[in-house]
Amino acid sequence: MASTGTTTPHAGHADVHEHGAHDLSFWKKYVFSTDHKTIGIQYAVTALCFLLFGFFLMMLMRWQLAFPGKAIPLIGGLFGEGRAPGGTMLPTFYNELGAMHGTIMVFLGIVPLAVGGFGNFVLPLQIGAPDMAFPRINMASYWFFFLGGVTMLLSFIIPPGGAAQSGWTSYAPLSDIAGSGQTWWIMGMVLLITSSLLGAINFIVTTIQLRAPGLSFFRLPFFCWAQFVTAFLLLLAFPPLEAAGVLQLMDRVAGTSFFLPSGLVVSGQALQVSGGGNPLLWQHLFWFLAHPEVYVLILPAMGIVAEIIANNTRKPLFGYRTMVYSLIFLGFMSFIVWAHHMFMTGMGTTMAAFFQTTTMIISIPSVAILTSLIISLWGGSIRFNTPMLFALAFLPMFGIGGLTGLPLGLNITDIPLHDTYYVIGHFHYVVAPGTIFALFAGIYYWYPKATGRKMSETLGRWHFWPSLLLMNGIFMPMFLTGLAGMSRRLADGGATYAFTKPVLHYNQWSSFSAWGLALFQIPFIINFFWSMKNGEKVDSNAWQSTTLEWSAAGSPPGHGNFKTIPTVYRGAYEYSVPGAAKDFTPQDQRS
Amino acid sequence: MSDIPIPYTVAPRPDTGLNNGKIGIWLFLASEVMLFGALFATYILLRTGATVWPHGREFLNIPLATTNTIVLITSSVTMVMAWYSLKMDRFTQFRIYLGLTILCAFGFMFIKYLEYSHKFELGLYPKTNTFLAIYFTMTALHGLHVVGGACVNAYLWGPGAKLWKTDKEQFTNRVENSGLFWHFVDLVWIFLFPVLYLL
Numbered sequence: 001m002a003s004t005g006t007t008t009p010h011a012g013h014a015d016v017h018e019h020g021a022h023d024l025s026f027w028k029k030y031v032f033s034t035d036h037k038t039i040g041i042q043y044a045v046t047a048l049c050f051l052l053f054g055f056f057l058m059m060l061m062r063w064q065l066a067f068p069g070k071a072i073p074l075i076g077g078l079f080g081e082g083r084a085p086g087g088t089m090l091p092t093f094y095n096e097l098g099a100m101h102g103t104i105m106v107f108l109g110i111v112p113l114a115v116g117g118f119g120n121f122v123l124p125l126q127i128g129a130p131d132m133a134f135p136r137i138n139m140a141s142y143w144f145f146f147l148g149g150v151t152m153l154l155s156f157i158i159p160p161g162g163a164a165q166s167g168w169t170s171y172a173p174l175s176d177i178a179g180s181g182q183t184w185w186i187m188g189m190v191l192l193i194t195s196s197l198l199g200a201i202n203f204i205v206t207t208i209q210l211r212a213p214g215l216s217f218f219r220l221p222f223f224c225w226a227q228f229v230t231a232f233l234l235l236l237a238f239p240p241l242e243a244a245g246v247l248q249l250m251d252r253v254a255g256t257s258f259f260l261p262s263g264l265v266v267s268g269q270a271l272q273v274s275g276g277g278n279p280l281l282w283q284h285l286f287w288f289l290a291h292p293e294v295y296v297l298i299l300p301a302m303g304i305v306a307e308i309i310a311n312n313t314r315k316p317l318f319g320y321r322t323m324v325y326s327l328i329f330l331g332f333m334s335f336i337v338w339a340h341h342m343f344m345t346g347m348g349t350t351m352a353a354f355f356q357t358t359t360m361i362i363s364i365p366s367v368a369i370l371t372s373l374i375i376s377l378w379g380g381s382i383r384f385n386t387p388m389l390f391a392l393a394f395l396p397m398f399g400i401g402g403l404t405g406l407p408l409g410l411n412i413t414d415i416p417l418h419d420t421y422y423v424i425g426h427f428h429y430v431v432a433p434g435t436i437f438a439l440f441a442g443i444y445y446w447y448p449k450a451t452g453r454k455m456s457e458t459l460g461r462w463h464f465w466p467s468l469l470l471m472n473g474i475f476m477p478m479f480l481t482g483l484a485g486m487s488r489r490l491a492d493g494g495a496t497y498a499f500t501k502p503v504l505h506y507n508q509w510s511s512f513s514a515w516g517l518a519l520f521q522i523p524f525i526i527n528f529f530w531s532m533k534n535g536e537k538v539d540s541n542a543w544q545s546t547t548l549e550w551s552a553a554g555s556p557p558g559h560g561n562f563k564t565i566p567t568v569y570r571g572a573y574e575y576s577v578p579g580a581a582k583d584f585t586p587q588d589q590r591s
Numbered sequence: 592m593s594d595i596p597i598p599y600t601v602a603p604r605p606d607t608g609l610n611n612g613k614i615g616i617w618l619f620l621a622s623e624v625m626l627f628g629a630l631f632a633t634y635i636l637l638r639t640g641a642t643v644w645p646h647g648r649e650f651l652n653i654p655l656a657t658t659n660t661i662v663l664i665t666s667s668v669t670m671v672m673a674w675y676s677l678k679m680d681r682f683t684q685f686r687i688y689l690g691l692t693i694l695c696a697f698g699f700m701f702i703k704y705l706e707y708s709h710k711f712e713l714g715l716y717p718k719t720n721t722f723l724a725i726y727f728t729m730t731a732l733h734g735l736h737v738v739g740g741a742c743v744n745a746y747l748w749g750p751g752a753k754l755w756k757t758d759k760e761q762f763t764n765r766v767e768n769s770g771l772f773w774h775f776v777d778l779v780w781i782f783l784f785p786v787l788y789l790l
Contacts, residue, residue: 129597130595130596130597130598131597133597133599133600133611133615134611134615135597197619197622200618200622201615201618201619201622202615204614204618205611205614205615205618208607208614209598209599209604209607209609209610209611209614210597210598210599210611235618235621235622236621236622236625237625238622239622239623239625239626239628239629240625240626240628240629242626243626243627243629243630243633244629246630246728246732247630247633247728250717250724250727250728254716254717254718254724254727255716255717255718256717256718256721256724256728257718257721257724258633258637258721258724258725273718274718274719274720274721274724275721276637276640276641276720276721277637277721278636278637278640281633281636281637284636285629285633288629560595561595562595564595565595565598
């Protein structure tokens with residue numbers, strides 16, 4: 001609000017102490033920092049921890065799915081009699097894990113890493129800005145995110161109800177009458193929404209206002225475009241969920257009936273509420289956020305992959321403008337496809353026809369972007385370093401995720417598939433070997449800018465190849481179990497149904513692959529810490545890249561990023577320009 | 592490494608014609624439109640889906656709400672006058688007008704308190720029926736916005752006004768941005784009043 005138009009609190013000292021950054025205390029430099037690079041790293045590290053935590057929750061669930069009713073080995077005793085008597089997981093505990101796995105992975109893991117982490121660290125550097133437009137709001141954004149995460153985590157141990165158990169979608173009326181964890185879930189979400197709102201405003205203003213001289217919109221790296229469109233989605237899609245959260249909070253604490261219909265019977269007893277509410281209202285408000293959220297998950301990933309592919313093919317991106325227009329169109333369309341998540345509600349043929357048409361239309365720009373990225377490989381002399389391997393793997397993995405989504409976008413095929421493992425397989429292909437691979441690619445790619453050293457290629461390969469194999473080991477069988485009709489909401493993985501018998505063993509494939517995947521993240525974790533001290537030292541342009549973040553001197557660049565604001569003379573991907581001295585021409589190079 | 596100040600915090604960027612704060616506040620208002628838009632959509636959905644709908648005009652206090660509408664519109668006028676006073680370099684006059692704006696916010700909240708407590712005395716709570724649920728939710732959320740705006744204005748009236756001595760233009764911009772938010776809060780009420788009290 002009024003405090004938006006501010007400069008950095010330290011700007012006044014600049015002329016007195018030339019090395020202003022060194023005068024800051026430990027707290028101001030590393031904890032309550034207003035420097036976008038520090039905040040980006042804070043976001044990234046916190047989000048990686050949440051990703052790992054969410055992964056642990058899932059590994060517990062995978063035990064229950066593979067060996068329903070058997071005691072969890074080794075750690076089964078840790079969860080207490082209330083959750084796992086004798087080490088055997090209760091269905092309510094399974095539901096807690098399920099709801100929190102989804103919530104943590106989406107809202108505390110991937111989005112904060114893709115937008116808060118990479119967006120914060122890279123975007124101001126790539127547009128030649130000294131920092132974000134509102135550094136203090138940027139810091140507030142991180143701390144709201146942190147508080148939201150803490151709230152979500154604490155909800156596991158706050159009596160009496162434990163964590164939320166109504167799925168990451170929190171469908172009403174179940175969520176209205178669920179235990180106390182659901183209230184904490186809403187509190188946590190409100191903090192996370194505040195964080196993302198502050199971040200989104202910052203990203204948009206920064207992109208519009210702080211582009212270096214000469215850096216027109218069509219000279220922006222594709223990554224910046226991706227972040228720019230993503231910020232609009234966060235800005236406009238999250239408030240309706242906040243409204244929905246307020247309404248659900250009223251239902252839970254003030255006894256209103258926004259999502260409770262008249263005559264609702266719970267456990268054989270009529271619920272004593274005024275009634276007159278509409279459970280579908282929650283679904284509409286939720287998916288109005290959560291569909292654009294899907295693109296919040298995927299667009300930054302596409303941005304990262306585009307940067308890495310252009311850099312390692314040593315060629316300009318194929319169809320840069322087409323990709324940018326596709327991105328804008330995607331952003332716009334993502335607001336009018338939400339009800340394709342709701343075909344099961346019996347919405348009627350007119351509504352279904354509208355939403356399946358828009359859904360088919362929105363697949364076109366996604367395909368255009370993916371096709372452009374694939375054609376970009378054509379005729380390139382490709383450098384197969386670790387970031388490039390992850391970026392390349394993104395293409396077919398996202399492709400599988402996208403193509404298996406088509407039957408789900410059509411009413412008639414969605415209805416039998418919707419509540420099965422097919423859907424789990426579909427969206428995990430988009431998000432796990434899709435987006436998460438792109439995020440790994442980004443970590444390997446920008447690590448040298450943050451630390452001055454490259455990560456180990458050997459460990460990188462020990463991370464990449466097993467991960468690629470095991471990701472498919474987890475999710476490919478889900479298409480088979482899903483097509484066989486196995487429900488995705490059962491705590492025993494469908495073991496009680498006769499028709500699932502022929503496919504039930506695939507549950508064990510998935511589970512062993514998941515535990516194996518955990519094992520092969522260890523090389524990454526070692527690499528991440530080991531390379532800080534021992535990685536190969538590189539100069540400030542580690543990958544011979546054209547974009548501005550590599551022109552900034554130092555790794556990481558000092559406070560304020562650039563000695564003087566750079567001037568941009570050319571587009572973002574001038575690789576292998578005929579007649580040029582080198583195979584890359586940086587954006588700020590005059591000729 | 593020297594510190595480069597962030598550009599366009601005060602002066603507008605030539606090609607966009609706007610400073611950072613101005614774009615920021617408009618984006619924030621866009622998200623607020625989505626927030627209240629979702630609530631108005633909820634109102635429409637609940638009302639069209641209801642078999643009987645208790646009309647607000649039958650038991651809500653329209654004279655008090657009309658007074659409140661006048662109070663808020665007045666406060667929007669004084670808000671503009673506060674900003675205009677700064678533009679004319681009349682700081683004392685600015686303090687008077689902004690003070691009046693804050694007083695109007697208090698007045699609005701006081702009248703709202705009278706309305707709320709009267710409803711509670713009659714045993715009308717959010718849980719009574721869906722109309723009262725949406726009535727209390729929307730007016731309470733709007734009330735929170737009034738309080739938020741008043742807090743920002745109080746800051747600009749008190750400790751924040753120190754900036755006037757060092758950077759007049761920056762301070763004027765802040766008052767303008769706060770004013771934009773204040774007008775938005777006013778505007779929301781202009782929609783809430785007929786929707787909840789009259790229709």
